[in-house]
Every structure is written in structure tokens, then in C-alpha cells.
Amino acid sequence: MKSNGTAALFDEAAYETTFEATVIDSRQDLVAFDRTLFYPAGGGQPGDTGFITYADGSRARVVETRRDETDRLLIWHRLDGDVESLPTGKIAINGAVDWGVRYPNMRMHTCLHLLCSLIDAPVTGCSMGQGKGRLDFDLPEMTMSKDEIADSLNAMIARQINVETRLMQPDQYDVALELVRNRYALPPRSAQFVKMIEVRGVDIQPCGGTHVRSTLEIGKIVCEKIDKKGRQNRRIVLRLID
Template identity: 50%
Template sequence: MSVHTMETLTLFNNEPYRRAFSAMVIAVVDNAVVLEHTLFYPTGGGQPGDTGHFTLADGTRIEVIGTVRDPLLPSIIWHQVQHCPPHLCTGAMINAQLDWERRYQHMKMHTCLHLLGAIIDAPVTGCSISADKGRLDFDLPEMTLDKDSVTRDLNALIEQAIPVTTLSMPASEYPALLETTGSKTDKPPAIQGELRMVEVIGIDIQPCGGTHVQNTREIGRVFCDKIEKKSRTNRRVILRFE
């Protein structure tokens, strides 16, 4: 199969809580593997790529140490493996398992950052997520943020057990949504003219390709660890789980 005709079907957006799957290998290059479909989220939107492991038919275990999209053909997802045995080849069937605890932490923090963006009235200029913390950068010239207030307001939203849903909308409708919702992203990526939107019902709606929890209460308690001045107009807000 030519690399130009390959495509990885993504399972993680529709099944973010699923932890294991089986798939056929469609490409192997050095220590990187492409599967016909995958639950492994590839690095993007501030969310790290998933890790986990593959198991071959003979019981061989292969550690997956990262997941990325192809830089030239983003429909292809590469699973970076620690060591690629000679018998892992195109056409082989594998069983795959996510490092679920790590992924679930990413899901909780990603949703929490959407809440943070909703309570701070300023454009978002950067984002980063890890298993124990997350941060957003805001275009905010004046230092008007307070750690205790951010912590209090976030936990108040989390405790409301607000549903989180996804939907698709035509990219052409996004400018109107931007005006009515105060969405912080003005140039979201579109796939075949459609945007994947993540909505915290009644609180926030944003274009996002990441994985999220279904209810804000799943996030648990968080606290604002630090607010940093990164430049004259940039403020970084760092959150951690309690």
C-alpha cells in the first residue's frame, strides 16, 4: 500500500472511554507503526499522544511510547514503539491497550482547561496538558487574575456535574458562533468543511479534536498553582489536580 493512499481511522473521538482494540498493521517504518484504526490519540491541540502497548499473536509485547500524526499526511497516525521486532510487519494483527490512567488524566485536564477558558474573558494563545497539570496562556495585558478566585470558580463549575458533548458544524457557521459565544479560537481547523465542536453545556463551546470526559464532576478538585507573566501581554495560568 502506498503511503499516499493510507489512512488511519480514528476511534478515540467516538469512543474516548474504550481502552483496548484489535487492528491490522498497514505500515512499519523503523520503530513506527501505522494501524488500520486506532484508539491512540496523536499529539495535538496541547494534548500529548497516547502511550500503551501492542501484543502480537505469539504473545510478544511491544511498548508504544508515543503517538503522532504524519507531518505531511495528517490522516496517517504513527505509533512510535520502543523496539520493533522483525516479525511485526504489514498485515499482522495486533491487540492494543492504552495506558488508560494517563489518558484519563489528559481527558480530565483537557475538559478543565475548557472551563478555565470560559471563566477568563481573554483570547487563548497557548495550551499544554500533562497527566498531573495543565496550562493556558491568555492575551491579557493587565494582571487581573487571582489564584484563589480561579480555584474557587473552577471547582464551583466542576461540582455542578455539567454534561460535556461533541457535535459537528459547518466551518462557514463558525464566525457567527464566535460572535455569540465568545469562543477564543478564531481560526479553527476544518476537516472536509466541518468542525468538531466540544460543548460544556451552557458554559462553553469550542472547536477541539481532543478527548474529554462526559461530565465535569469526573474532573475532581483542582487548584490554580501559579499565574505567570510571560510577556507584556501574556499571562500563563497553571492548574494541578488536588
């Protein structure tokens, strides 16, 4: 089924957790709305979890959020248990994102932008969740120690640097792409706009994820390990403290 897709409310309202929406499609245990605050898995950031509440007060748990494989503007919410085929356009819901899961992901995601700025090498992989995060770099020699990485990151965090989100027109996409060293979190090309993330004076790149407004919100971090993954690859693992 061809749809107009799901309005990605999280792009402009990363700190909001509740929203109203209308069902536009459903199948088995998946449901799609005309708009959502649930972030769909992508760029190493896990898809959001939470709850939806129907007009009659019944609730369903959202266990996973992801984009449709072919229609990248359509966002599916996987519910705990099958949903009957819901009539589209009529069913209104309230959604609530699990902030206890999402906020640490926003903090770690922003911290990984800082890590990018610290290591001058292409990123080949990215993952985060449960207060941890890692980046893989195409890097034959690692010159910094775990403590040096943690100290540099904690110093940047303490500088309370603003993290700004700007929405660019799609015709500026190719210009934006030239700024990208790390193509692990590109927003979908067909979107109405391209989301640019700038950590003032530190890092700028198009990124589809959700981020905190100031580096200070990341809080203290530790560098847990630097792993050698093959001759050319170094994996750096960070953890939020608290």
C-alpha cells in the first residue's frame, strides 16, 4: 500500500514524549500512524519503546519501532501481541515514549558525535543502547589511551557546548553530504528536509538520530575498552556513568 508516510515528530521535538495520532495501516503485530514521536531504529540508535492508548482506554506496549523496508517514510510500531486489522483513518491513539530508554540513547548518541571529532578516521560502524555506545574506526594505529579518550570527552562535555538541529531543504542534501565523514546515520534522502546536527565548533553532519541540547546533559562518561577488530579496525566502547 502506498502511503504519505509518518510525520517524524521526533525530528523537531526530541524532548516530547506524548502525542496523539491516527492509525494509517496495520498488519499482524505492526501498526503505523500519521505521526509519531517513536524514533525508528537507525544509525546505530535503537528504535523506541513505550505504550499506545486507544480511545476506550485499553493500552498496548510498543516493543520496537522501525521504518518500512521499501517505503522509508512509513514508520511501523511493533506491539506486544497481535493487533486485529485496525480500520485506518478512524482509530485515534495516544502514544507515550519510554523516556528512561530514549534519554540515555540521546545522551550517548550526542557523545558519539564528540568521539567522531576526536578520532581522525572514517567510521565503519556504530551502535548504542543501555547506557553504552561504540564506534568502529578504520584506523590501523590507535595513538590515544582509554583514559586520554575519556578525559578529552569529559572536558568537551563540561564546556556545555550547544547542540543545534537545523532542517535543510532536500536540494541542499548533496552539499550537506560533503560534510559527512561518517555515513552511519544518514537521514532518508526522500524526506521533506535533511536534519543537520551541529555541536558548535566540534562536529557538523547530517544525522537522523535524536540528540541532547547541550553537551552537559551527557554527564560523565568512561571509555571501557579499545578493541582491535582486524588489522585496520579499532572499536571504542563508551559508557555513561549514573
